[in-house]
Amino acid sequence: xxxxxxxxxxxxxxxxxxxxxxxxxxxxxxxxxxxxxxxxxxxxxxxxxxxxxxxxxxxxxxxxxxxxxxxxxxxxxxxxxxxxxxxxxxxxxxxxxxxxxxxxxxxxxxxxxxxxxxxxxxxxxxxxxxxxxxxxx
Amino acid sequence: xxxxxxxxxxxxxxxxxxxxxxxxxxxxxxxxxxxxxxxxxxxxxxxxxxxxxxxxxxxxxxxxxxxxxxxxxxxxxxxxxxxxxxxxxxxxxxxxxxxxxxxxxxxxxxxxxxxxxxxxxxxxxxxxxxxxxxxxxxxxxxxxxxxxxxxxxxxxxxxxxxxxxxxxxxxxxxxxxxxxxxxxxxxxxxxxxxxxxxxxxxxxxxxxxxxxxxxxxxxxxxxxxxxxxxxxxxxxxxxxxxxxxxxxxxxxxxxxxxxxxxxxxxxxxxxxxxxxxxxxxxxxxxxxxxxxxxxxxxxxxxxxxxxxxxxxxxxxxxxxxxxxxxxxxxxxxxxxxxxxxxxxxxxxxxxxxxxxxxxxxxxxxxxxxxxxxxxxxxxxxxxxxxxxxxx
Numbered sequence: 001x002x003x004x005x006x007x008x009x010x011x012x013x014x015x016x017x018x019x020x021x022x023x024x025x026x027x028x029x030x031x032x033x034x035x036x037x038x039x040x041x042x043x044x045x046x047x048x049x050x051x052x053x054x055x056x057x058x059x060x061x062x063x064x065x066x067x068x069x070x071x072x073x074x075x076x077x078x079x080x081x082x083x084x085x086x087x088x089x090x091x092x093x094x095x096x097x098x099x100x101x102x103x104x105x106x107x108x109x110x111x112x113x114x115x116x117x118x119x120x121x122x123x124x125x126x127x128x129x130x131x132x133x134x135x136x137x
Numbered sequence: 138x139x140x141x142x143x144x145x146x147x148x149x150x151x152x153x154x155x156x157x158x159x160x161x162x163x164x165x166x167x168x169x170x171x172x173x174x175x176x177x178x179x180x181x182x183x184x185x186x187x188x189x190x191x192x193x194x195x196x197x198x199x200x201x202x203x204x205x206x207x208x209x210x211x212x213x214x215x216x217x218x219x220x221x222x223x224x225x226x227x228x229x230x231x232x233x234x235x236x237x238x239x240x241x242x243x244x245x246x247x248x249x250x251x252x253x254x255x256x257x258x259x260x261x262x263x264x265x266x267x268x269x270x271x272x273x274x275x276x277x278x279x280x281x282x283x284x285x286x287x288x289x290x291x292x293x294x295x296x297x298x299x300x301x302x303x304x305x306x307x308x309x310x311x312x313x314x315x316x317x318x319x320x321x322x323x324x325x326x327x328x329x330x331x332x333x334x335x336x337x338x339x340x341x342x343x344x345x346x347x348x349x350x351x352x353x354x355x356x357x358x359x360x361x362x363x364x365x366x367x368x369x370x371x372x373x374x375x376x377x378x379x380x381x382x383x384x385x386x387x388x389x390x391x392x393x394x395x396x397x398x399x400x401x402x403x404x405x406x407x408x409x410x411x412x413x414x415x416x417x418x419x420x421x422x423x424x425x426x427x428x429x430x431x432x433x434x435x436x437x438x439x440x441x442x443x444x445x446x447x448x449x450x451x452x453x454x455x456x457x458x459x460x461x462x463x464x465x466x467x468x469x470x471x472x473x474x475x476x477x478x479x480x481x482x483x484x485x486x487x488x489x490x491x492x493x494x495x496x497x498x499x500x501x502x503x504x505x506x507x508x509x510x511x512x513x514x515x516x517x518x519x520x521x522x523x524x525x526x527x528x
Contacts, residue, residue: 012275035385037385039275039276045384045385046385046387064294065290065291065293065294065297066290066293067286067289067290067293067341067342067343067344068339068341068342069281069283069285069286069289069340069341069342070338070339070340070341070342071265071281071283071285071340071341073262073265073281073283074262075279076281080281082280082281082282082286082290082341083290084290084511092385092510092511094277094280094282094511095280096280105297106293106294106297120279121279121280
């Protein structure tokens with residue numbers, strides 16, 4: 001397995017994580033097996049290949065689970081909602097969730113929303129009503 | 138048939154878990170270490186290697202390096218190899234596994250394994266930040282993602298699929314507190330009613346405060362040796378120790394806990410139905426229900442039924458968390474894996490007092506730590522066996 005491309009991978013701090021134009025996350029996809037990752041990796045966790053390409057991901061995904069948190073943390077006033085999202089083309093990401101109706105059941109279609117430059121959190125997801133599907137509750 | 142190279146747990150000891158503002162890391166560790174040495178009937182000069190676990194003293198006490206050597210100084214242990222182990226909340230069991238390998242490799246005869254943690258430092262945000270560093274902070278830093286939220290999300294999936302009900306979460310928490318009320322080493326020694334659990338302060342919905350482990354101080358220790366150090370009581374052998382690290386699961390691939398348990402059962406030549414007593418990593422009491430399934434104690438979807446059958450209560454077919462578990466016995470992170478080993482050793486010897494669950498022969502400990510990709514970052518499943526028959 002040719003690993004030298006991993007030596008040429010961008011420094012982790014220089015790998016893009018978001019694409020503001022397309023409004024989506026950016027990570028990596030393995031040319032050999034198709035495994036996706038966010039943030040990008042230098043070597044594929046699934047097959048060990050170093051042939052990874054930068055990959056913008058779908059702005060749509062599925063909220064697999066969530067919780068409303070009541071413990072304050074610096075900069076975060078409770079309650080706030082955290083969730084686990086699987087974007088349509090692969091990556092599994094923990095994120096803040098906003099505008100989720102009370103009593104929502106999972107899985108639930110969501111879309112990504114990017115905050116202003118430098119905002120914390122940098123992005124979150126919100127419910128998204130897809131054609132032919134019911135969003136919200 | 139046991140493998141003759143598998144070592145013994147010849148002694149265990151604990152410092153009670155809880156809030157101990159006047160006790161330093163050294164004081165906590167000293168009580169557990171002296172307890173384990175005394176239990177094994179040996180002295181400090183009989184120890185020829187040490188594996189020492191701690192998760193957060195770097196951030197919380199500023200002792201980033203040589204945590205083991207600095208704590209061992211007070212009890213007169215020097216010269217011998219000391220390996221400092223950090224694996225988040227799974228450090229204690231990881232240290233035990235490494236000690237087991239050292240003995241099997243012939244590198245040591247009598248190993249001290251210790252774990253200690255002091256999380257009450259008068260600055261709750263600092264402790265929560267230290268806990269949040271059990272993940273890749275470049276990915277999740279600033280999200281406010283605590284273990285409580287991780288467990289809450291794992292449980293919601295089961296609730297929304299109709300596999301668990303809120304009442305199951307409450308009942309297993311009542312069991313946890315009831316068991317801990319019988320444990321002199323436990324942080325929370327008061328039984329709680331279903332109403333008290335349900336009406337507790339919300340932490341991360343559906344979890345309430347009584348369902349969650351707390352910040353905790355404590356220490357635990359074990360002696361791992363090639364031969365039993367005492368012949369006047371049943372020997373406890375380490376039949377398996379399977380450690381793995383987190384990974385991105387492919388589709389319906391089994392969890393890391395299932396992967397470790399499968400390997401541990403194989404190594405020990407037993408199955409989940411052979412286990413008589415278990416201590417599982419219930420950082421939130423309802424997490425116990427998830428592990429019933431992941432460790433093979435029930436079929437998928439059978440956790441609620443197993444709980445309600447009473448099989449996992451003290452005296453049941455497979456008592457789970459007779460100590461009260463992480464939630465109620467307490468979760469002094471680096472010490473937790475060894476608190477599990479202490480409890481199981483007492484159970485196998487018949488020395489667990491009011492918590493004694495029948496006459497167990499095989500015991501299982503599952504200890505997890507941190508998380509990556511939505512999975513535990515580290516997981517260890519250990520199987521212990523009492524070799525002698527019960528009289």
